[in-house]
Amino acid sequence: MADDNRTVLGACPHDCPDTCSMVITVKDGKVASVAGNPDHPFTDGRLCVKVNHYEERVHSPDRVLYPMKRTGPKGTGQFARISWQEALDTIGTKWKAIIAESGPTAILPYSYLGTQGTLNGLNAGDPFFNKMGATISERTFCDSGACTGYIMTLGPTAGMDPESLQYSKYIVLWACNPMSTNTHMWPFIAEAQKRGAKVVVIDPARTRSAQAADWHIAVKPGTDAALAMGMANVIIAEGLVDKEYVDAYTTGYDELAQRAAEYTPEKVSSITGVSVDDIRKLAREYAKSQPSAIRIGVAIERNGSGGQAVRALSCLPALVGAWRKPGGGILQLPLWAFPINWGNLMRPEWVQPGTPVLNQWLLGRVLTGEQPDAPGIRSLFVYNANPMVVAPEQDKIRKGLEREDLFTVVSEHFLTDTARYADIVLPATTQAEQFDLMFSWGHLYMTMNLPWIAPIGESVPNTELFRRLAKTMGFDDPQFSYTDEELAERSYDWTAPTLQGITLDRLKREGWARLNVPAPDQYAPHAAGGFPTPSGKVELKASMAAGGNFVLPVFRQGSNEFQDGTPVDPLPGWTKPPAGDGLPFALLSPKSHAFLNSGYGNLRRQQAHAGEQHVVINAADAAARGIGDGATITVFNSTGAFQAVAKLSDEVPTGVLQSPMGYWPGAGGSVNAVNTARFGDLGRAPSFSDTRVNVRAGA
Amino acid sequence: MTHVVTDACERCRYTECVAVCPVDCFHADAARLYIDPDVCIDCGACIPACPVHAIVDAFDLTAEQERWLAVNAEMCTSLPLITEQEAALPTADARRAELGF
Ligand code: SF4
Ligand code: SF4
Ligand code: SF4
Numbered sequence: 064m065a066d067d068n069r070t071v072l073g074a075c076p077h078d079c080p081d082t083c084s085m086v087i088t089v090k091d092g093k094v095a096s097v098a099g100n101p102d103h104p105f106t107d108g109r110l111c112v113k114v115n116h117y118e119e120r121v122h123s124p125d126r127v128l129y130p131m132k133r134t135g136p137k138g139t140g141q142f143a144r145i146s147w148q149e150a151l152d153t154i155g156t157k158w159k160a161i162i163a164e165s166g167p168t169a170i171l172p173y174s175y176l177g178t179q180g181t182l183n184g185l186n187a188g189d190p191f192f193n194k195m196g197a198t199i200s201e202r203t204f205c206d207s208g209a210c211t212g213y214i215m216t217l218g219p220t221a222g223m224d225p226e227s228l229q230y231s232k233y234i235v236l237w238a239c240n241p242m243s244t245n246t247h248m249w250p251f252i253a254e255a256q257k258r259g260a261k262v263v264v265i266d267p268a269r270t271r272s273a274q275a276a277d278w279h280i281a282v283k284p285g286t287d288a289a290l291a292m293g294m295a296n297v298i299i300a301e302g303l304v305d306k307e308y309v310d311a312y313t314t315g316y317d318e319l320a321q322r323a324a325e326y327t328p329e330k331v332s333s334i335t336g337v338s339v340d341d342i343r344k345l346a347r348e349y350a351k352s353q354p355s356a357i358r359i360g361v362a363i364e365r366n367g368s369g370g371q372a373v374r375a376l377s378c379l380p381a382l383v384g385a386w387r388k389p390g391g392g393i394l395q396l397p398l399w400a401f402p403i404n405w406g407n408l409m410r411p412e413w414v415q416p417g418t419p420v421l422n423q424w425l426l427g428r429v430l431t432g433e434q435p436d437a438p439g440i441r442s443l444f445v446y447n448a449n450p451m452v453v454a455p456e457q458d459k460i461r462k463g464l465e466r467e468d469l470f471t472v473v474s475e476h477f478l479t480d481t482a483r484y485a486d487i488v489l490p491a492t493t494q495a496e497q498f499d500l501m502f503s504w505g506h507l508y509m510t511m512n513l514p515w516i517a518p519i520g521e522s523v524p525n526t527e528l529f530r531r532l533a534k535t536m537g538f539d540d541p542q543f544s545y546t547d548e549e550l551a552e553r554s555y556d557w558t559a560p561t562l563q564g565i566t567l568d569r570l571k572r573e574g575w576a577r578l579n580v581p582a583p584d585q586y587a588p589h590a591a592g593g594f595p596t597p598s599g600k601v602e603l604k605a606s607m608a609a610g611g612n613f614v615l616p617v618f619r620q621g622s623n624e625f626q627d628g629t630p631v632d633p634l635p636g637w638t639k640p641p642a643g644d645g646l647p648f649a650l651l652s653p654k655s656h657a658f659l660n661s662g663y664g665n666l667r668r669q670q671a672h673a674g675e676q677h678v679v680i681n682a683a684d685a686a687a688r689g690i691g692d693g694a695t696i697t698v699f700n701s702t703g704a705f706q707a708v709a710k711l712s713d714e715v716p717t718g719v720l721q722s723p724m725g726y727w728p729g730a731g732g733s734v735n736a737v738n739t740a741r742f743g744d745l746g747r748a749p750s751f752s753d754t755r756v757n758v759r760a761g762a
Numbered sequence: 763m764t765h766v767v768t769d770a771c772e773r774c775r776y777t778e779c780v781a782v783c784p785v786d787c788f789h790a791d792a793a794r795l796y797i798d799p800d801v802c803i804d805c806g807a808c809i810p811a812c813p814v815h816a817i818v819d820a821f822d823l824t825a826e827q828e829r830w831l832a833v834n835a836e837m838c839t840s841l842p843l844i845t846e847q848e849a850a851l852p853t854a855d856a857r858r859a860e861l862g863f
Contacts, residue, residue: 098810109784112804115819242785242803250784271803275785657763657804671821672763672804 067092072100072574074512075114076183076494077659078176078205080505081247083110084575085117087495087515094118094495094515103575104226105247105506112672113659119666120476121495121519127475128520131488137465140483147521147531150487155535157470158195161441167196168419169441173426175204177447177662178525180499180512181554182547186408187525188446189620190542191533193413198438201422201619201747204453206396206504208364208748210615212373213395215605215631215745218595221400223356223392225506226583229254230390233352235345236264237376238287239360242271243656245505248358249275255390261348265290266362267651268679268721269714280345281716284649284752285366286335289637290342291375293331295323297346298382304350305384312592313381315604315634322634334637336716350383354391362653365752367640370745374605375635381601386589398504400578402559410542411621420625422747424740427456430463442470446491446525451480452661452727455738455749458703474528477665480727490522497524498547500554500570507578509562511570526550608633614746627747638744646700646755648684651721652734658725665727676733677708679721680758685711690760698722700756702739705732720756763820764799765808768830770816770861771795773853779808779817781847789841793851798838799831814861 068090075083084100097117101108110117130150135141145153161169172192178184185202192199228234228251241248249272256262256277264273265280265287273279282290298304299320309316328339335342349355357379363372377393385391406412419438421429428434430443443464450460464471464484473485482488496518501510518524523531526547533543545553551567561578570576580586596602611628657672658664678698680690690696692711697704698720707722715721726733743750767779771794779795780788787801797808797817808817820831851857 099807107784108782109805109807112806115804115806246784246803246805253784271801274801668819668821674763 065091071513071515072511073494073515074499074501074510075110076178076180076499076512077114077662078179079659080245080503081105082501082503082505082508082510083114083247084510085110089515092516094121100574103508105508107247107250109247111246112657113663113669116668117495119668120663121493123477123666125477125665126519127477127482127488127490128522129490130521133486137467137484138461140478142488150489151531151535153487154472154532158442158536161470165439165441168198168438170195170197171421171429171440171443172197172200173423173443173445173450174200174447175202177449178494178499180501181403181408182499182550183497183525184447185617186620188529189408190410190413191529191538193410193620194533194538194540195536196415196418198440199414199418199420199620199622201420201614203422203424203614203618203747205361206364207614207618208370208743208746209359209361209373209395211613211746212370213377214615215607216374216377216596216602219399220588220595221397221507223394224397224580224583224586225394226251227389227586228252228356228358229258230584231255231354231356232260232390233349233355234260234262235349235355235357236262236272236276237357237359238266238363239358240266240270240272240653242275244360244654248505261352263345267716267719280337280341283334283336284651284719285368285640286637287363288368288372288375288635289326289331289334290337291372291379292323292326292636293328293335293342294346294349294379295319295375295382296326296331297328297343298350299323301347303347304382308381308384308387312589312594313601313603314598315602318634319378319603322636349379353383353385354388355380355383355385356390357393359393359395362752364743364746364748366750367744367753368637369743369748371632371635371637373745378601378603378635381603387587388590389584389587391587392589396504397507398502400507400561400580401502401509402556402561403502404554404556405617405621407553409617409621411616414620414622416624418622418624420619420622423450424455424742424747424749426450426454427459427463428740430466430469431459433459441468442472444472445481446474446528449479449481449661452664452725452733452735455735455740455751456702457728457732457736474525479661480729489528490520491528492518492522492524496522500551507580508575509565509570509578510575513571605633612745631745640753644701644755646757648718648720648756648758649752650698650734650737650754650756651719652724652738652751652754653721655723655725661725661727664725673723673725675708676726677710677722678758679710679712679715681713681715681717681719682711683717685709688758688760690758694760695762696758696760697762698737698756698758700737700754703732703736705734705736706762720758763804764802764834765797765804765806766818766820766823766827766830766834767795767797768816768818768827770814772857773851774814774816774857776813776850776854777844777847778811778813780844782807782811786843786845788844789838790844791837791841795844796834796837796841799835814858814863
């Protein structure tokens, strides 16, 4: 290993829209440092506070490097090293017995985007569990609600190129704080600002991005749909509609206009807390400053009207003709530009009719037996996920994981709060030790990750994990013997126009490639309509609403059975949220600046950057309760409670608290102790921004 | 937390850091630069850009360097923002040689 000194081109594996191209320096066989690739137009030579020292993650003394079995009570973290053979034999024997006694649906996989590579990410285990017939896991952690609303309106289109934002005249960042969670997009916004564009941030909190914007509109939590409809109202009432665009490329304009008429600025002002003048000004400026752009963040969906907010926002660019020019339109999820062979990734044809589907937000209720109609779960298999941190109703999850009769297997880098409850822990490779090919949900580049170093200890990539499990279970389909390169070949339609000129070999050589789409100053995909909806137009009134509420099959292992199906209003609008026990505060739990979901919550550098677990509270609210800056407070509601340090700031208005997600609870709690598993209106998004709580001084 | 300009910047002021910073967080006086801790997003881009290794992730500050944390925060409240790269000070090359870079 000495003398093994190299530079490798890699890709950041994280659930972040930026999917950075990385330059890795290997010294003596170890990862010495990582840096952003200066040649990549989006990465532009920078990484971020989470990943700047990825080598500390790879070579952490706390890594799980060997399979382990539990030797003490669940949750106490007592484990002993075993061989891979023993681990696989234990899992195989246990699962075969469970399948014989209770059927395969007593086994539940649980995963998301701990790594988001095409091979090791979202769908890594789907072929295996579909073959087995296990209960299907519906993964609506992020953007599912927004996707449902967006697709009902615009279809699965990539929408705007984020790099085109530099040509925008007006940029609305809605429920989006790129300074913390989409940092490589900011320079394109700053460039537009320099060229005279106005940047508006719509967020209940004065975020870092709001501070850098020209205008911050502090909307009340959960009222975005009303504000968006208020904009439509003004645009229509004041004749700011691009009639020609609307006539040619939309359906349902008259119905939308009728609905929007209900959202007068006065009514919207009383719902949102935004003044009548500001609503009018926002609508006028947005309509008149073409090309105008809306960037929605993942927080938009997190309330009872979040899906309809996305519907309303997806209508606006068509109303004002923003799609006509590069730099105009809406940016939600450019993932749809990538010609992914989802079928090959998931193997949905193996799903037997009648296989039950469980939504992953409900884990606590499912494991404690409180979820009606759920199959009894006797074994849980967790990979790419840490539900003890990211899922709501934390106390229930803990209680469920304590069940002696639950056989839990967790594949991980570290002994997380979830892994501590496992019967078997399996060692997973980091991005340093695996091959993967990255799509992006924040730009239009493919990025290759060649392994930087050999796997440490006995860790394996998810691809190899499921090859081993398939062998253990006796699944001999060729799917389970494909090499990583074969899987990569099968994952994309390499003949698609967007991949012309791009091959695996080229990606291996060059590290990244922009999809074969027009350059950012030319890219106006819907200048002449061409929306991939049933009508081919922007569906201001959504025809797909007739089928009821649904989750995209990519978030449910390819299954389309047992969809939510609750009726959906084909026209966007705002619904009053439930009263929330009359508690005085709305609690927001955004992603942390220094953590990546639950990732890095255990690493000292990122902990130092994130600061102690805290709650931002307005000074007036704090004073009324005798809470001083830095004091320990308890946040509580009927779901649970957690302790944190009070941070007095006018970044939040009175009546609103903010506590970032990602802290590891250990024996205590973190913000998901008080969040509930109630769904938002569309796509089974969470409703965390509707969470109501109270606070008291002290522990 | 933040990134911090230490004393190595003094009499040098190459301002390469300003050219790579994705946000507006550098403030300057005649002698050197400071980082506004409330604006810095900790991207780390300025660290390799600085020819005299003056910038440090606050997490990596030595006990001796620790004092620069408060100095940076304090100076940024009154000094003007610098957003474009400027010419290095005439003393820069000598200073760089003195620091051994
Ligand atoms: S987490 Fe996001 S911004 Fe940070 S390195 Fe990874 S892709 Fe880039
Ligand atoms: S690059 Fe280094 S020496 Fe130059 S101004 Fe920035 S901190 Fe100072
Ligand atoms: S770390 Fe990044 S944001 Fe902070 S000063 Fe350096 S370049 Fe600017």
